[in-house]
Amino acid sequence: MTHWHYDHFGGLGELEYYVRLQRNEPLGFAVPPSAESQFAAAFPYMLDCLSCVPWEFGTSFRFGDIRITPLEANHGCETAGLLLESGTKRLAYFTDTARLPETTKKAVAEVDWLICDATFHDENWFPDQHMSVDQAIEMGREVAARHIVLAHLALHYANPITDKDLRNKISQHPQVSLAYDGMRFGL
Numbered sequence: 001m002t003h004w005h006y007d008h009f010g011g012l013g014e015l016e017y018y019v020r021l022q023r024n025e026p027l028g029f030a031v032p033p034s035a036e037s038q039f040a041a042a043f044p045y046m047l048d049c050l051s052c053v054p055w056e057f058g059t060s061f062r063f064g065d066i067r068i069t070p071l072e073a074n075h076g077c078e079t080a081g082l083l084l085e086s087g088t089k090r091l092a093y094f095t096d097t098a099r100l101p102e103t104t105k106k107a108v109a110e111v112d113w114l115i116c117d118a119t120f121h122d123e124n125w126f127p128d129q130h131m132s133v134d135q136a137i138e139m140g141r142e143v144a145a146r147h148i149v150l151a152h153l154a155l156h157y158a159n160p161i162t163d164k165d166l167r168n169k170i171s172q173h174p175q176v177s178l179a180y181d182g183m184r185f186g187l
Contacts, residue, residue, distance in 0.1 A: 002070075002095055003079035004035035012043060012050070019049040026051040030061065030070075032078040055080065058107075071104045073097035076129045081116075083108060091115065091185055092145070095152050098128050099135075105143050113185055114145035121166065123158040133166070137176055151179035 002008060019027060026049055031039055033054040040047060055061070057080060060069040065087075070080035074097050081094035081104065092108040094100070094116045100108070108114065116139065119130035131139065133150060140148030150170070161169075163178075170176045 001029070001031045001035065002073070002081065003032055003075060003077055004038050005077070005096070008095070009035075009039075009042070012039075013046065016046050016049050019046075028053060030055045032080065034078045069107070071107050072101050073104065074099060074101065074128065081108075083111070089186065092143075096130065098126075098131060100139065100143075108143050108145075110144045111146070113147045113149060114140045114143060115149040115151050115179060116140065117152045118150035119152050119154045121157040121159065121161045125158070133170070137170070137173055140176070146175065148173070148176045149179050149183070150176065153178065 015027065019025075029039075029050040029052050031052050031054055033056070036052050036054055039050075039052055043050075055070045057070055057072050060067050062068070067085045069083040069085075071083055071092075073079040073081045073094050079096060081092060081097060081100075084091045084093065090108075090111040091113040092111045092115065094114070096119075097117050116136045117131050118133045118136040119126075120132040122132065124130060124132045124135065130152070136150055137148060153166075167178065170178070
């Protein structure tokens with residue numbers, strides 16, 4: 001889990017019956033250290049379903065052949081982006097962030113894919129917590145990402161834009177695409 005905001009943890013309760021009826025053993029659940037007690041308070045009935053393990057910035061763990069490293073993001077609460085590495089392929093996932101800290105930028109330099117927060121289209125209402133489409137593209141260029149995938153897109157824009165218009169806008173950047181459900185990456 002990257003951070004403890006409702007839009008990122010709200011569906012956890014749905015795992016209860018999967019664990020109890022299908023898996024029959026707790027799932028490992030990496031959480032921000034500051035969210036451990038919040039998880040216990042919000043989901044006390046799931047303490048035997050999810051085995052919370054606090055992650056640390058810069059400390060990697062393995063999931064099969066993939067190494068995952070939580071890296072610091074700027075989002076107003078303790079928040080990580082994730083650097084996933086497998087063989088020579090690298091993917092950085094920053095669902096909620098404003099500009100990245102310098103140490104994080106260095107860690108994700110020249111990633112194959114940068115999936116990043118592009119919450120706002122035009123005016124950024126929360127510049128210390130999120131990025132606009134243009135800011136996300138600029139950040140992708142700063143870290144020399146080979147592909148930039150805009151995610152965490154929102155409908156609450158000061159100036160509304162259609163999907164078609166947004167795709168036309170980013171078409172001038174061949175290395176930029178919009179995230180979509182079911183998107184796959186060759187990691």
